[in-house]
Amino acid sequence: MSFVEFHDVKKTYHMGEVEIPALQGVNFEIEKGEFCVIVGASGAGKTTILNILGGMDTLTEGKVLLDGKEISSYGKKQLTDYRRYDIGFVFQFYNLVGNLTALENVELASQICSDPLDAGQVLADVGLADRASNFPAQLSGGEQQRVAIARALAKNPKLLLCDEPTGALDYNTGKAVLKLLQDTCRKKGVTVVVITHNQAITAMADRIITVKNGTVTDMRKNEHIVPVEQIEW
Ligand SMILES: Nc1ncnc2c1ncn2[C@@H]1O[C@H](COP(=O)(O)OP(=O)(O)OP(=O)(O)O)[C@@H](O)[C@H]1O
Numbered sequence: 043m044s045f046v047e048f049h050d051v052k053k054t055y056h057m058g059e060v061e062i063p064a065l066q067g068v069n070f071e072i073e074k075g076e077f078c079v080i081v082g083a084s085g086a087g088k089t090t091i092l093n094i095l096g097g098m099d100t101l102t103e104g105k106v107l108l109d110g111k112e113i114s115s116y117g118k119k120q121l122t123d124y125r126r127y128d129i130g131f132v133f134q135f136y137n138l139v140g141n142l143t144a145l146e147n148v149e150l151a152s153q154i155c156s157d158p159l160d161a162g163q164v165l166a167d168v169g170l171a172d173r174a175s176n177f178p179a180q181l182s183g184g185e186q187q188r189v190a191i192a193r194a195l196a197k198n199p200k201l202l203l204c205d206e207p208t209g210a211l212d213y214n215t216g217k218a219v220l221k222l223l224q225d226t227c228r229k230k231g232v233t234v235v236v237i238t239h240n241q242a243i244t245a246m247a248d249r250i251i252t253v254k255n256g257t258v259t260d261m262r263k264n265e266h267i268v269p270v271e272q273i274e275w
Pocket residue numbers: 055056057062063064082083084085086087088089090091239
């Protein structure tokens with residue numbers, strides 16, 4: 043059994059009379075501790091996959107397992123607990139609380155879960171020990187994304203889900219954030235899933251899942267992992 047399993051997952055959105063088949067039978071698995079990149083063009087279904095895996099959306103058909111538990115059978119209350127305790131999220135636009143300091147943003151996350159890590163320590167781990175008392179507006183985009191990553195990690199999640207985490211960052215800052223995510227995966231053993239439209243990023247992944255028109259067209263383990271410093275796009 044794998045850590046994450048998608049079995050023939052289908053998701054249809056209804057917009058009035060119109061049916062939009064966002065996922066049309068998605069199958070893949072991810073092993074514990076892997077750095078996994080899900081890649082595909084706009085509209086391929088990446089965000090839908092991440093939202094289902096993160097318990098933010100429900101599926102129409104199929105089965106999703108995390109760590110042996112069938113999350114696709116969870117009701118509302120169970121999904122709330124799942125999002126709260128098991129999953130860390132990192133978004134393209136950071137989503138920090140503007141009137142809280144960097145440290146307070148991280149503490150906010152640790153307050154809602156059962157087994158949090160020390161907020162100050164996690165902030166130090168992402169390289170921001172000296173910016174703990176700064177507000178988001180006083181930090182660069184890359185620093186804000188580091189705070190967001192620290193906030194997600196402070197929950198001590200089973201799975202770190204990242205939706206285009208470098209989408210709003212410049213080239214080098216984006217690379218540094220990817221490196222931080224990969225280092226976190228390696229050092230802490232956290233399973234990390236990154237979704238992106240950027241094919242180049244797949245070179246640094248342990249596992250590459252390619253999505254097209256709501257299905258997985260390719261899934262492979264990367265035999266030649268390239269350090270992010272050597273990747274260009
Ligand atoms: N809430 C929704 N209601 C209706 N249709 C939706 C909804 N969310 C997504 N879709 C549709 O489902 C399909 C897959 O969308 P999804 O956002 O998963 O793609 P994506 O690969 O993440 O794209 P992008 O890279 O542009 O974010 C698209 O056709 C999209 O328009």
